[in-house]
Amino acid sequence: MTHAEQTSNATPASLDSARQLAAALLSERGEASGALIARELQQTMRRLDADSRHGFQRYLAAHFQPDAAALRDAAQRYLADSTAATAAALAQAADPPRQEVLRRMNMAPGGTASLIAMRSEIAKRFATEPELKLLDADLKHLFASWFNRGFLELRRIDWDSPAAVLEKLIAYEAVHAIKGWDDLRRRLAPDRRCFAFFHPALPGEPLIFVEVALVEGLATAVPPLLVQDTDAEAARSRAAHADTAIFYSISNCQDGLRGVSFGNFLIKQVVEELQAEFPQLKRFSTLSPIPGFRRWLGQQPAAAEDAAMLRELDRDSWWRDASTSERLRPFLMKRCAQYLTRSPASGNRIDPVARFHLGNGARLERINWLGNTADRAMQESFGIMVNYLYDHDSIERNHEAFAREGEIVRSPQVDALL
Amino acid sequence: MTHAEQTSNATPASLDSARQLAAALLSERGEASGALIARELQQTMRRLDADSRHGFQRYLAAHFQPDAAALRDAAQRYLADSTAATAAALAQAADPPRQEVLRRMNMAPGGTASLIAMRSEIAKRFATEPELKLLDADLKHLFASWFNRGFLELRRIDWDSPAAVLEKLIAYEAVHAIKGWDDLRRRLAPDRRCFAFFHPALPGEPLIFVEVALVEGLATAVPPLLVQDTDAEAARSRAAHADTAIFYSISNCQDGLRGVSFGNFLIKQVVEELQAEFPQLKRFSTLSPIPGFRRWLGQQPAAAEDAAMLRELDRDSWWRDASTSERLRPFLMKRCAQYLTRSPASGNRIDPVARFHLGNGARLERINWLGNTADRAMQESFGIMVNYLYDHDSIERNHEAFAREGEIVRSPQVDALL
Amino acid sequence: MTHAEQTSNATPASLDSARQLAAALLSERGEASGALIARELQQTMRRLDADSRHGFQRYLAAHFQPDAAALRDAAQRYLADSTAATAAALAQAADPPRQEVLRRMNMAPGGTASLIAMRSEIAKRFATEPELKLLDADLKHLFASWFNRGFLELRRIDWDSPAAVLEKLIAYEAVHAIKGWDDLRRRLAPDRRCFAFFHPALPGEPLIFVEVALVEGLATAVPPLLVQDTDAEAARSRAAHADTAIFYSISNCQDGLRGVSFGNFLIKQVVEELQAEFPQLKRFSTLSPIPGFRRWLGQQPAAAEDAAMLRELDRDSWWRDASTSERLRPFLMKRCAQYLTRSPASGNRIDPVARFHLGNGARLERINWLGNTADRAMQESFGIMVNYLYDHDSIERNHEAFAREGEIVRSPQVDALL
Amino acid sequence: MTHAEQTSNATPASLDSARQLAAALLSERGEASGALIARELQQTMRRLDADSRHGFQRYLAAHFQPDAAALRDAAQRYLADSTAATAAALAQAADPPRQEVLRRMNMAPGGTASLIAMRSEIAKRFATEPELKLLDADLKHLFASWFNRGFLELRRIDWDSPAAVLEKLIAYEAVHAIKGWDDLRRRLAPDRRCFAFFHPALPGEPLIFVEVALVEGLATAVPPLLVQDTDAEAARSRAAHADTAIFYSISNCQDGLRGVSFGNFLIKQVVEELQAEFPQLKRFSTLSPIPGFRRWLGQQPAAAEDAAMLRELDRDSWWRDASTSERLRPFLMKRCAQYLTRSPASGNRIDPVARFHLGNGARLERINWLGNTADRAMQESFGIMVNYLYDHDSIERNHEAFAREGEIVRSPQVDALL
Numbered sequence A, B, C, D: 001m002t003h004a005e006q007t008s009n010a011t012p013a014s015l016d017s018a019r020q021l022a023a024a025l026l027s028e029r030g031e032a033s034g035a036l037i038a039r040e041l042q043q044t045m046r047r048l049d050a051d052s053r054h055g056f057q058r059y060l061a062a063h064f065q066p067d068a069a070a071l072r073d074a075a076q077r078y079l080a081d082s083t084a085a086t087a088a089a090l091a092q093a094a095d096p097p098r099q100e101v102l103r104r105m106n107m108a109p110g111g112t113a114s115l116i117a118m119r120s121e122i123a124k125r126f127a128t129e130p131e132l133k134l135l136d137a138d139l140k141h142l143f144a145s146w147f148n149r150g151f152l153e154l155r156r157i158d159w160d161s162p163a164a165v166l167e168k169l170i171a172y173e174a175v176h177a178i179k180g181w182d183d184l185r186r187r188l189a190p191d192r193r194c195f196a197f198f199h200p201a202l203p204g205e206p207l208i209f210v211e212v213a214l215v216e217g218l219a220t221a222v223p224p225l226l227v228q229d230t231d232a233e234a235a236r237s238r239a240a241h242a243d244t245a246i247f248y249s250i251s252n253c254q255d256g257l258r259g260v261s262f263g264n265f266l267i268k269q270v271v272e273e274l275q276a277e278f279p280q281l282k283r284f285s286t287l288s289p290i291p292g293f294r295r296w297l298g299q300q301p302a303a304a305e306d307a308a309m310l311r312e313l314d315r316d317s318w319w320r321d322a323s324t325s326e327r328l329r330p331f332l333m334k335r336c337a338q339y340l341t342r343s344p345a346s347g348n349r350i351d352p353v354a355r356f357h358l359g360n361g362a363r364l365e366r367i368n369w370l371g372n373t374a375d376r377a378m379q380e381s382f383g384i385m386v387n388y389l390y391d392h393d394s395i396e397r398n399h400e401a402f403a404r405e406g407e408i409v410r411s412p413q414v415d416a417l418l
């Protein structure tokens, strides 16, 4: 940024000039000087106040419609004679100029980031301004194309990564909050791996990241994974002896990219990376929350006996009392197994985390009593956690069984709970 | 690449398996294992023979049509009630599944390069198989989005660049052929600059590059720019005293990206880079060929006198004779100035190089007698070369005058020739 | 490191095997397989316990003497005929084989770091084992050669630097302790610069670093420089308007390199870097402590009046009371000016920080009342801080005046205090 | 380099100013402003003409002697009482100030390169100016310390390396001349590897490099290794099936570093790198020339029969005639085996290439009839080439047998020729 630009950032800009620049981008002037205008618009947008920004978003959503006469014409031709050629002509006529404006806005340095920020911002107002959804759909269409897997770069994140990247892990971790730099450091110790996808247009901005623990045997509880431990030598030795990789946290970082899915690709490529680095690994599994269990359970008709149990669960720290805990365990474990194995084929709403992993071809492997006693996990699922297993040889089969027949592929262990 | 993959590349693959993989990419299987299938398809495509490759291209062009019923429905709804929402719904219904297949093919490593190669290959068959144009249009649409200016990286190329990149300059130079590594080295000497756009998905593959000479005064002839000269110290000193940057060669490298324009952006950013490195530069100009002049001249009705001149030009090496050359000069220079200043507004076909630079906002600055006596230049334009001047302050104005009114903005020097 | 090496690190190694490997390094075996033996020795040393490590250091110090007969012979020849040739022969005969052993130990990965660690460790035992000083001298001789300015790399450190480097700033900061990552971040804000020297054999290990604040006018007190401030935009604007660079902290990081001086080079190159990035900077100055002032003052014969003052200074937080502070100020400022301007020519022991900067050619510019009220500064110098000014044009003259005549070059402002 | 420096490079500099700057480097001024003075001296040296450069080298060789009185004193003390302490004191007194001057000259950018160039230049004049040998010895001492294995970086060189590095391979290849860029490219094909040592102070300047071919079975002749072949796929497949790595060319690049040995380290580390990349490699061997064979053979007393053979060898292209070749073969192979197996213990001068590899612990594996029919090889050794085998498990044993007892460790195949 030049000095001039820095200074100009200080003074607010007008909605009008933003509108004019956007219009100019699509005009003839835009052909010769598109990059320049995009840069100016970029700077202007940075200096808009919240209201003007809002106004500009509405402007983008409402204007830049396809040419109505041409589109009607193409639609009529297609209806008259439905060929590949008339379909293609119709697609072209329908392609919204708004997408072209957005593509041209992207030509400026920082353009991609500002479009992502815009999509994040407008989401809050869909209820009152549904017309913003058109802008949202166009942004999502572009992002799905731009953030194609082929353009993403997988990078390992460790203690040698830039602090500017690391602090984003702290900010974005959505599952098990990172409590400052010491905690972060533990997540990056020699018996841990952290990988993220990056996009060339957003250097230093992780799109999604996953945290992995290298352990012996299936990890069934969270606390041992998060415990502080500063002995690097011991951690290195654990990694050398590990037979299992536990994916214990996956976090999306960019709200503006919601709906553009990275998680499936990330998990599968990280499995490959880990297998190459640690050929002795025999098992790849998640240790995952069950965000919808408690809510679901509350909605079920309850027998008198069950209702009594449920009341016990309202007491603070019921789980700290061993006898209470053991008493409740069979009931909750069974109900949880029921919750997780309901077929979507019968119209049931599947737990979102389950849907993600089962949809990726993972198998429901193990349900763990009190796997996580952090507040949120107690609140969501009475502390129960679940392992989804990624087994290379059955991923495709599992996925199809789930996608086509709504079958929840699971281990005998889970069946035994039912 | 693993050993297994290398080996398998040796055996040919069948068109059928390529088709099945492409279909699978769009199926449910593709959701869970898209990246994997894309990789397999990628490997399969590499092993197709020419016929099967052709067959696969036809398959892509013909299949993956939008759902006809849904599209008809959307078309009817739009015709019944033309709103932003119905237009968006129609655009979505019309969006060709073929584009989605191509996007998914791009998920594999090397995917982008293979799609570019595909577009390059199909171009040869448009005449006999017009249906391939639909595939071409979709590829072009995707490339225009993926190769957005915001995703391109400008890099300086010099003698420290990888040989694997440098040999591509030799291969792709389209204006003044590079005759081996010594010639290349001269083009990268301290009084030269070479810049190229790269895309992250095509590392080591320049998309377009420009060669610049740093000189004193406007360079009006090619030979001094290409002369061998190995004195690095002298070259460095010339660079330090230069007041003018001459863009003497611009070459597109990827035939498969034709129609996706980079040149305008490249020139303008290179001007900025050079201005930053050499604040003393006062002038940025091309030294360009006039590919269409001779052809145009041949099509003009000729007075008897002119016809005699034209016959002289058929003789070999006419220009080596100074008196002949001087005799022909006024005639050809005038006709050339006429050729270059005809307005497109009157339906004239503008010289393609002129159209490019004038369209970018450059000014027709100077017409140079025998600026290049290489065979091709003699053949195209009797050796006449032209300078187009990029003047920061008038670029937008020039562009608009040209684009709106078909005005050829030019220097008084050029006017004087008319 | 291979798995085998990792495991073997766990079991302790014997002093004997370390000795044998060191001896082998100098033997014929060492010629063929030096790098291999060095690596083995390196691994063995890592597994020695403290006693064996100590034993090995003593072994290195005591053995590897020059060949006595050859050295006596060379000494006698030189005494008989003192020529350049006999001097060179004597130097060669005297060159201690211990240096050659150390050079060969350096051939292993991590060798340099382990030699530095060794020198750091032996320093504690000079008092009781003076023979270790021979080893120390050889290490220092080698380090002075290996860490030659020509081999050092200046790198800017900022928030994009690896966390593994940044945490070393926190650990090594010797002047104004860095209180965690937020404090560190402030030190790396856009109106700050931090530079360090690195050596290729110690990647990620700063040797020395300097922290610089970009300010308007001479900074005369520490607190404004350390105050938290998270507004990056404001900081960027301050940097753009700064006319003065304040070097407010310089810290050596490697105890094992003590006596090998980097500070002088560092300051001077950082001045060049800053001047290039911020051409508008007009002044380069330190804001430095005066570690020896209080001790010196305590050793001076005190008039009765002065003694009373000194007693007041023993009270906690005397400086928080404005009237006390104002009363003591003239006395302390005058005495401090006296302390700092005593000539070394008269045998005075110069304050170490003053000696460093004056020896580098800086000028004593300003003495600042309560420039730093942190505990240590109050303890060392009653909170008084001093600016040393680096003025490009007078550095050499200042240095010579100081080095030859013991002249303390100073500003009129300082003179006025005397 | 600044503009001012560039310009000043043009005007010649005087020997006197170079001398004064060198003296200043060691003076007090040098302490404060050493880096600055070193830079000035560096620039001055670049502008000296050949005579002045020579004069400056003589100045360095003759001046900067150790303090005579101090050295005599230290010598006497050592003779009076030979302890570790007096030896150390003597070493310090003898340490030549010339080395310190050279170390300080190294502080400037480009300093190391210019010292290496100096050593290269003075070598030509040792015969007439033996005093330059003192300067040579000091430079060599410093280089041996600075270019310690621990400071060298092994880098693979391939077609993605900078052209500026690659052209140095062409320039420095000392064994099998590289005939331009196409030939170079073949040396870097997928079934070849090239590795070089670099030093951080000489970026882009290889110190030594080795060319390796990945083949099946022991390569016994040069031509198949150098044959042009542009099929990258075939080369990749050959590499995947190779069981043997042939080191067919090792070249030192820096004449000024002669006597500082890198070759041993290079071969051994490259063996490790190759083993890691290609675990299936079973054999590491050279294919080497025998530079001293013909000369030695000419010096042997010859029986009448032998003399007749030798005369045949004077004929041009004798080897092209199969029957001649077969007739001479037994004689020459036997004599060559004799030449290569003579023990150094009996005072024989060992072939230099043999000495290098046997000294590194390699084994004399195979002698190859007409392994190289290039002019130089025919001239040196009648085209005979030899394989030295590097076998990890016997390297140390081989080395010691050679170094201690002068034993030439060899294969039964070689024994059979004797």
Ligand SMILES: [Mg+2]
Pocket: A141, B141
């Ligand atoms: Mg689209």
Ligand SMILES: [Mg+2]
Pocket: C141, D141
């Ligand atoms: Mg030495």
